[in-house]
Amino acid sequence: MTSLRxxxxxxxxxxxxxxKAARRAIxxxxxxRRLRGRIPHLVVHASFPPGLVTAIGDALVAxxxxxxxxxxxxxxGGQIRDAGRAGWSAVADTVDRRKFSRAIRQVSRRQRxxxxxxxxVLSTGRALGSERPTAEETRLLRPRAVGVMEELVNxxxxxxxxxxxxxxxxxxxxxxxxxxxxxxxxxxxxLATPLPGLTAELAGRIESIDRVDEVVVLEGGEATPANLVTxxxxxxxxxxxxxxxxxxxxxxxxxxxxxxxxxxxLDRAERRLVQSHLRRTMAEPPSRPPQTLLADAIRPxxxxxxxxxxxxxxxxxxxxxxxxxxxxxxxxxxxxxxxDQGVVYxxxxxxxxxxxxxxxxxxxxxxxxxxxxxxxxxxxxxxEARRTAIAAGxxxxxxxxxxxxxxxxxxxxxxxxxxxRPRAEAAIEDVLDILQPQDCRLILVVRxxxxxxxxxxxxxxxxxxxxxxxxxxxxxxxxxxxxSFTDLADRLExxxxxxxxxxxxxxxxxxxxxxxxxxxxxxVGATLDVSSLSFDAESNPSYSERALEIALxxxxxxxxxxxxxxxxxxxxxxxxxxxxxxxxxxxxxTRQRIIDLFAxxxxxxxxxRMPHLPPDAYATTATTxxxxxxxxxxxxxxx
Amino acid sequence: MSPKIVVHxxxxxxxxxxxxxxxxxKPRQLTPFGVRPISRGQxxxxxxxxxxxxxxxxxxxxxxxxxxxxxTARYVVASHENTLGRPHLAxxxxxxxxxxxxxxxxAGILRDHDAMVIMYLRPQAAFLESYYLQLVxxxxxFTFDQWLDRVDFDRVSWSPVVEMLRNAIGPDRVAIGDFxxxxxxxxxxxxxxxxxxxxxxxxxxxxxxxxNLSISEKGLQIALAANPHLRTADEKKQMRDFLQKHFSNxxxxxxxxxxxxxxxxxxxxxxxxYQDLVAPR
Numbered sequence: 001m002t003s004l005r006x007x008x009x010x011x012x013x014x015x016x017x018x019x020k021a022a023r024r025a026i027x028x029x030x031x032x033r034r035l036r037g038r039i040p041h042l043v044v045h046a047s048f049p050p051g052l053v054t055a056i057g058d059a060l061v062a063x064x065x066x067x068x069x070x071x072x073x074x075x076x077g078g079q080i081r082d083a084g085r086a087g088w089s090a091v092a093d094t095v096d097r098r099k100f101s102r103a104i105r106q107v108s109r110r111q112r113x114x115x116x117x118x119x120x121v122l123s124t125g126r127a128l129g130s131e132r133p134t135a136e137e138t139r140l141l142r143p144r145a146v147g148v149m150e151e152l153v154n155x156x157x158x159x160x161x162x163x164x165x166x167x168x169x170x171x172x173x174x175x176x177x178x179x180x181x182x183x184x185x186x187x188x189x190x191l192a193t194p195l196p197g198l199t200a201e202l203a204g205r206i207e208s209i210d211r212v213d214e215v216v217v218l219e220g221g222e223a224t225p226a227n228l229v230t231x232x233x234x235x236x237x238x239x240x241x242x243x244x245x246x247x248x249x250x251x252x253x254x255x256x257x258x259x260x261x262x263x264x265x266l267d268r269a270e271r272r273l274v275q276s277h278l279r280r281t282m283a284e285p286p287s288r289p290p291q292t293l294l295a296d297a298i299r300p301x302x303x304x305x306x307x308x309x310x311x312x313x314x315x316x317x318x319x320x321x322x323x324x325x326x327x328x329x330x331x332x333x334x335x336x337x338x339x340d341q342g343v344v345y346x347x348x349x350x351x352x353x354x355x356x357x358x359x360x361x362x363x364x365x366x367x368x369x370x371x372x373x374x375x376x377x378x379x380x381x382x383x384e385a386r387r388t389a390i391a392a393g394x395x396x397x398x399x400x401x402x403x404x405x406x407x408x409x410x411x412x413x414x415x416x417x418x419x420x421r422p423r424a425e426a427a428i429e430d431v432l433d434i435l436q437p438q439d440c441r442l443i444l445v446v447r448x449x450x451x452x453x454x455x456x457x458x459x460x461x462x463x464x465x466x467x468x469x470x471x472x473x474x475x476x477x478x479x480x481x482x483x484s485f486t487d488l489a490d491r492l493e494x495x496x497x498x499x500x501x502x503x504x505x506x507x508x509x510x511x512x513x514x515x516x517x518x519x520x521x522x523x524v525g526a527t528l529d530v531s532s533l534s535f536d537a538e539s540n541p542s543y544s545e546r547a548l549e550i551a552l553x554x555x556x557x558x559x560x561x562x563x564x565x566x567x568x569x570x571x572x573x574x575x576x577x578x579x580x581x582x583x584x585x586x587x588x589x590t591r592q593r594i595i596d597l598f599a600x601x602x603x604x605x606x607x608x609r610m611p612h613l614p615p616d617a618y619a620t621t622a623t624t625x626x627x628x629x630x631x632x633x634x635x636x637x638x639x
Numbered sequence: 640m641s642p643k644i645v646v647h648x649x650x651x652x653x654x655x656x657x658x659x660x661x662x663x664x665k666p667r668q669l670t671p672f673g674v675r676p677i678s679r680g681q682x683x684x685x686x687x688x689x690x691x692x693x694x695x696x697x698x699x700x701x702x703x704x705x706x707x708x709x710x711t712a713r714y715v716v717a718s719h720e721n722t723l724g725r726p727h728l729a730x731x732x733x734x735x736x737x738x739x740x741x742x743x744x745x746a747g748i749l750r751d752h753d754a755m756v757i758m759y760l761r762p763q764a765a766f767l768e769s770y771y772l773q774l775v776x777x778x779x780x781f782t783f784d785q786w787l788d789r790v791d792f793d794r795v796s797w798s799p800v801v802e803m804l805r806n807a808i809g810p811d812r813v814a815i816g817d818f819x820x821x822x823x824x825x826x827x828x829x830x831x832x833x834x835x836x837x838x839x840x841x842x843x844x845x846x847x848x849x850x851n852l853s854i855s856e857k858g859l860q861i862a863l864a865a866n867p868h869l870r871t872a873d874e875k876k877q878m879r880d881f882l883q884k885h886f887s888n889x890x891x892x893x894x895x896x897x898x899x900x901x902x903x904x905x906x907x908x909x910x911x912x913y914q915d916l917v918a919p920r
Contacts, residue, residue, distance in 0.1 A: 258868035265860040273885060274861060281877045282868065359871070367778065367872040415788040422781070426867055475788060559740075 041119035042158030044149070045076070045228060047166035048142055049133070049176055050125020056166075057123030059225045071116055072232055076123030119232055120156065127152050128165075128202075132180045137173065138194040141202045146209060153211045163206050164216045164231055170194040175291035179251040182290075185263040185271050191294060248276055249283035253433070253496055256290040258282065286375050286433045292496040310382075311397040313437035314343075314524045315428065317492075318404025319421060321455040322445040322506040323516070324348075328402045329535030330517055334528040341526040344389045344396055348403040350381050362405045362427035375434045382435060399437070400524055406431065407444075407488075412460055414467040416475050416482035424488065425495050432497045440498050443520055446605065447506040448618045449476070449483045450594040454585045458543055464564035466555035469585045473594075480597050485605045503609035505617065510628035547571035548583040595620060642673070642707050644754040645836050646745065647718035648804075650734070650797075652769040653759035653818040654828060655720035661829050661846050662716065672840045673713025674833070675706045682719035689724045689741035696748050703752070714836055723800060726770065733799035742800075746807040756808050757835055760797050761818035762913055764905045767795070768896045772853050776882070778875035780866035783896045796909060801916055810920075817917035855891030858882040 047053035057076020060067065064074050129144040136143070153161050168176060178188040199219055207215045216231055251259075255278045262274055316331075318324050328348050331338065335345040351357070356374040360366055386396040408423030432440055447455075453476060457469050481487060485503075493501045502523040509516040514530040521527055543551060551571055558564045586594070595618065602618035616623050649655060662669065662676035669676065677685070685699045686692055692699065699717070706715040722745065724737025745756070761769075771786050779786075804813045814835045821828045829844040854862060862882055869875050888894075897905075 254868050254870070258865045261864040261868070262861050265857060265864065270857075274865075277877075277881050278865065278868075281874050281881075282870075284871070284874075361870060367870065367875055371871045413789060414791075418781070418785045418788070430870070471791075479788065 039120045039156065039158040040117060041160045041162065042153065042156050043119055043121045043162045043164060043232060044127055044152060045121060045123040045164045045166070046127035046149070047125055048128050048168065050130070053123055053125045053166055056225050056228060057125075060121060060123060060228070063225075067121075067229075071118035072121060073117065073119070074121045074123065076121065120158065121228075121232065122152070122156065123228075124152075127163075132184075133173075133177045134180070135177055135191055137177060138192045138198075141167070141173070141198045145202060146205050149206055149212070150209050153209065158211075161212050162214050162216065162231070163212055164218065164228060165199075165203060165206065166218045167199045167202065169219060170196075170198065171291055172289070173198070174294055175251070175289045178290050178293060179256060182251070182256050182259045182263070183271075183275060185266070185268070187260060187263075188293065248279050251279060251290045252282065252287035253290050253292045254287055254429070255279050255282040256293060257496075284372070286436070288433055288436065288497065294496075309397075310386075310399050310435055310437035311439065312399070313432075313435060313440045314398070314400040314443060315406055315431070315440065316400065316402035316443040316445075316520060317406035317424070317428070318445060319407050319447070319488075320404045320410055321452060321459060322404075322447050323509050324402065324404040324445075325540055326509070326513060326535070327517060327520060330513065330528060330530060330533055331400070331402055333533040333535045337528055337532075338400065338526055339389050339392060339394045342395050342398050343524055343526045344382075344385050344394070344399045346382055346385050346399065346401045348401075348405075350385075351378065351401065351403055352405070354378060354381065360405075360427060361430050362408050362423055364409065364411050364423070371430075378431070378434050398524075399435075400526075401431075410456065410459070412463055412465055414465075414471040414475075416472065416479060418479055418482045419491070420482055420484055420488045425491055428492070428495050428498070432495070437497070440495075441500040441502070441523060442492055442495075442498055443502045443504070443523055444489065444492065445504050445506050445520070446485045448595065448602070448624055449598045450586055450591045452483065453594075457585060458548070458583065461543065461548060461551050461555065462568050464555050464558055464561075466552050468552070473586070473590065476594055477597065480601070483598065484601050486601050486608070489605065489609055501609070503605070505610065505613065505627050507617075507624050507627040541572050542577055543571060543583050544575045544577045544580040545583045546580045547575040550575070591621070641753060642675070642712040643714050643837065644703055644707075644749060644752040645714055645716045645757060646722065646749070646754070647716065647720075647757045647759075647832075648722040648745075649720040649758060650723075650760060650766070650800075651720050651726055652766055652773065653720075653761050653816075654821055654825075655718060655759075657825055658829065658832055659718045660848070661844060662718065664848065665844070665846055668842065668844060668846075669833075672833070672842060673711055674836075674840065675709065675712040675715050677702060677706065677715065677717040679718065682717050685717070686719045686722050688721045689737060689744075692722070692741055692744035692748065696744055700748050703748075714840070716836070732794055733796055734794075735800045738800050738803055742803050742807045749808065749812075754808075755812045755814060755836070756804055757814045757816060757832070758801065758804060759816040759818045760801075760913065760917055762906070763795050763797075763909050764897050764902045765818075767905075768894075769853070771896065772859070772894070775859060775862050775866070776854060776879045778866050778869055778878075780863050782863065792905065792908065795905075796912065797916055798912055815917055849889075852883045852887040852889055854882050854894070855886050855888045856894040857891045858886030858888075859894045861886060 045053055045056065047056075053076075057074070060074040061076050067074055127145075127149055128142040129148050131144070149163065153163075173194055174191060177191060181188045199217055203215045203217045206212060218227065249255075258278045259275045262278070263271060266274055316324075316327065331345050332347045332349075335347070338345045354374060354377040356369040356371075356377060357363075358366060359369040359371040359374040382399060382401075386399065390396040406424070406427055407421040408427050411417055428440075428442070453472060454469075457472055460467075476483065489501060489503060492498065500523070504516075504519045508519060517528055517530060551567065554567055555564070558567060599619055603615050606613055606615040606617055610617075614623065614626060617627050618624055647655065647658065659679040662674075663678060666676070681702065684691070685702055703715055703717075706712055723735040723741055726734050727736050749756075760766075767787075767790060768783075771783055774781075774786070801813070801815060816832065816835055820831050826844045826846060829846060830842050833840040833842045833844075862878065865878060866875075869878055
C-alpha cells in the first residue's frame with residue numbers, strides 16, 4: 001500500500017490516496033495485469049533535436065483515450081520526464097532498468113487500455129542522447145545514440161521494437177549547431193559542411209542494436225502525430241499538435257545575430273536572460289533560419305526547384321551620388337529588354353512609394369510604421385513585377401532592384417556617420433528577410449572620397465541645410481573610417497545570404513553611360529542598348545557658385561519641404577552652372593590631402609575588388625582620369 | 640479672479656516626466672492649492688512638437704479657457720517638454736533651433752493671461768549624456784563618441800533659448816529652474832517646482848514612484864549590440880523595458896561617457912553662464 005501511494009505521487013495528476021485507498025489499489029492492480037509480461041510492440045519515437053518529439057508526444061498523450069481504445073498506450077511529453085526521474089539519468093544516460101520499466105508501466109496503466117494491447121509508444125526527445133549539438137555532429141550525428149537507445153529498449157521488454165527517428169535536414173542541422181554555439185556564448189565560426197548521408201548512417205547504427213527490429217526515418221520535419229499514428233496502424237485518428245503557449249520561440253537569423261553580438265558583454269546567467277528576451281522579442285516574421293549566417297560554401301544549398309522563390313536577386317545599392325538616378329532611368333526605360341533577357345527589374349520609384357516604407361531599417365528612425373505592412377507591400381510589388389514577366393513568357397526568377405537607399409538613407413547634418421553607411425547591413429537584411437531569395441548578389445558603385453563629400457554636401461544644401469562645407473571636410477581627417485570603401489565592402493559581403501559583391505568605380509561614367517551601364521549589368525548577365533533607350537542622363541543638376549552662396553543665406557529661413565523645393569528649383573533655373581560655373585568647394589591642396597588620406601584604403605579596394613583596373617586609380621586626379629578611358633578588360637572584379 | 644496660467648516647457652531630460660506623472664498620479668495633493676493640470680496626453684494634441692502652437696493656437700487657448708472657467712482653479716499648469724521643438728544638436732545655432740517661432744506663438748497665446756513659463760536646465764555635460772542615453776534607449780546604436788560628432792560644443796549654450804523666452808514672454812514671467820535640485824530627492828524637487836509657480840503653494844509632495852530609470856554601463860553595451868537588429872517600435876520598446884528592468888543604473892554601475900577632459904572643457908566654457916542663468920532673479 002505504501003509503495004503504491006508513493007508511486008501514485010510520482011504520476012502527474014494521479015488520484016491521491018485517501019479514504020478509498022484500499023478499493024482503488026485493488027482496481028489498480030487489476031488493470032496492471034493487462035500490461036504484465038512482454039509488450040507486443042514497443043515504438044520508440046525519438047528525435048533530434050528533442051523539441052518536436054516532445055510536442056508530438058504531448059499531442060498523442062492528449063488523445064491517449066482514443067489510442068487506448070485502439071490498443072495503444074502512449075507515454076510521452078511530461079510523463080516521460082517523470083518516468084525519467086524514476087530511473088533514467090539523462091546526464092549519465094544510464095537506465096535503472098527495474099525502476100524505469102516500473103515507472104513506464106505505471107504511467108501506461110492510467111490510460112486504461114482495452115485488451116488486446118497492441119503497442120506501447122515511447123515518445124522521448126532524449127533517446128538519442130540529451131547533450132547539446134556540437135560542431136562535430138556535421139561528421140557524426142548523435143555519437144552516443146546507440147548506447148542510450150540500447151539502454152532504453154532493454155528497459156522495456158517487448159516482442160517487437162520499432163524506432164521512429166525524426167531527424168533534421170542537413171540545413172536545419174547546421175542551424176541547430178549554430179544556435180547551440182550561440183547559446184553557449186560562442187561565435188559559431190566556421191563549421192564543416194555536413195557529410196552526406198548522416199541520417200542514414202545514424203539509422204544504420206540504431207538498426208544494428210540487437211533488440212531493434214526496424215527503423216523508420218522521418219527527415220526534415222516530416223514527423224507529425226498523424227504519420228506516427230499511421231506507423232502504428234491506427235488509421236482515421238486525427239491528432240493535432242497543440243500550439244505551444246509561452247514556449248521560447250525558435251531562433252531565427254536576427255535573434256541569433258543579436259545574441260552573438262551581445263554575448264561578449266555578458267556572463268552565463270545574464271546571457272540566458274538576454275537570449276531568452278531576444279528570442280521572444282524577435283520572433284515576428286518575416287525571418288530567415290539561423291544557418292543563413294553561414295557561408296554558402298558551408299551551408300548546403302536547398303533545392304528549391306519548383307517553388308516560387310526568387311532564384312537570384314541582384315541589388316544595385318548605389319551608393320548615393322554615383323549616378324544612380326541615371327542608371328535607374330536607363331534600367332526603367334530598358335525594362336522590357338531586360339525582361340526579354342530573363343531579368344525582372346523593379347524600379348526604385350515603386351519601392352519608394354510604398355506607404356509603410358519608413359518601417360524599413362534603411363532609415364535613421366525606422367520602426368514608426370508597421371514592418372509587416374512594409375514587408376507585405378514590398379513582396380507584393382516584386383511578386384506583381386514577376387507575375388507580369390511570367391505572363392509575358394519570361395521565367396521571372398531573376399530580379400534586379402536598383403535603389404541606393406539599400407545602403408541606408410543618408411542622414412542630414414554637418415557630420416559623417418560612422419561607420420560608412422551604418423544602416424547598410426540592416427537595410428539589406430530586411431529586404432532579404434522579406435523576399436527570401438535563394439541567392440543575392442550586390443552591385444556597389446564607389447566614388448573617390450574628395451568628390452564624394454563635395455557631392456554629398458551639395459545634396460544636403462539642395463535639401464535645405466545651410467552649414468559650411470568646412471565643418472564636414474574637417475571631420476574627414478578626424479574620422480577617415482567614415483568613408484572607407486574597403487570596410488563597407490567587407491561588411492556588405494558578410495551579410496548573411498549575400499553570395500557576391502561586384503564593385504565598379506563611378507568615374508567610368510565619364511567614358512559614357514553605355515559602358516558604365518554595361519559594367520553594372522555584366523554581373524546580372526544582361527545588356528542594354530543605350531541608344532534605343534529614352535532617359536535623362538543628367539538627372540540631378542548641380543548648384544552653381546552663386547546658387548550655393550544664395551542657398552546658404554536663405555535655407556535657414558525655410559520651414560517646409562515645399563519651400564525648400566521651390567527655392568532649389570528657382571536657384572537651379574536662375575543661376576545655372578553654365579552661367580556662373582559649378583560651385584567649387586575644395587582647393588587643390590586639400591583635395592590632394594584627402595586623396596592621400598585614403599590612398600592605401602583605395603589601393604586595397606582596387607586590388608581586391610577590381611583587379612582588372614589600375615590599383616592606383618584613386619591615387620591622384622590624373623590617375624582617376626584613366627578610369628574614364630576604355631579598359632583593356634571589362635570584366636568586373638567580384639569579391 | 641482668473642487663474643495663473645503656467646506652461647512648463649522643458650528642457651528635455653530635466654525631470655519633466657516626474658512632474659507630469661506626479662500631477663497625473665496625485666491630483667488630490669494638488670487640489671487644495673487650486674492647481675489644475677492639463678494632462679501630458681492632452682498637451683500632445685494641444686502643443687505637439689510646438690508646431691501646433693503656430694498652426695492651431697486656438698487649441699491651447701480654448702483648453703486654457705475651459706480650465707480657467709472653473710471657479711476653484713487658481714493655477715492651470717501645462718507641462719510639455721516638446722514645446723520648444725526638438726533639440727537638434729547637429730545643426731542650428733543653439734540647443735533648440737526651432738524655438739523662435741514656437742516661443743513667439745506661445746507668447747501670443749499667453750499675452751492676455753496672468754501667465755508664466757517655467758524651464759528647467761541642467762549642466763551641458765549631464766544634459767548631453769542623458770540625451771544620448773535616451774536616444775540609445777529609443778533604439779539608436781551609435782556610440783557616444785560617434786554621436787558627439789554631431790554635437791558642436793560651441794553651440795550647446797542655454798542662453799539663446801532663455802533669452803528668447805525672456806524677450807518674448809517677459810523677463811518677470813519666465814522662471815528658470817536648476818535640475819541639479821533633484822540631488823536632494825524627487826519630493827523636494829517637486830515641491831521646488833510648485834514653489835516656483837507661487838511660493839504660496841506650500842506643498843509637501845508624497846511621491847516615491849521611480850520614474851525613468853536609466854540604463855547602466857552594461858545595459859548600454861547590450862543596447863548598442865542588440866539595437867541594430869531591432870526592427871519595430873514594439874521591439875525597441877520591449878528592449879527598453881527589459882534593460883530598465885534588469886540592467887538599470889539602480890543595479891549596475893552608471894555609464895561613464897565623457898572623459899574628464901571633455902567634462903572640464905564644457906564646465907570651463909559654460910559653468911559660469913549656467914550658474915548665472917539658474918540663479919534666483
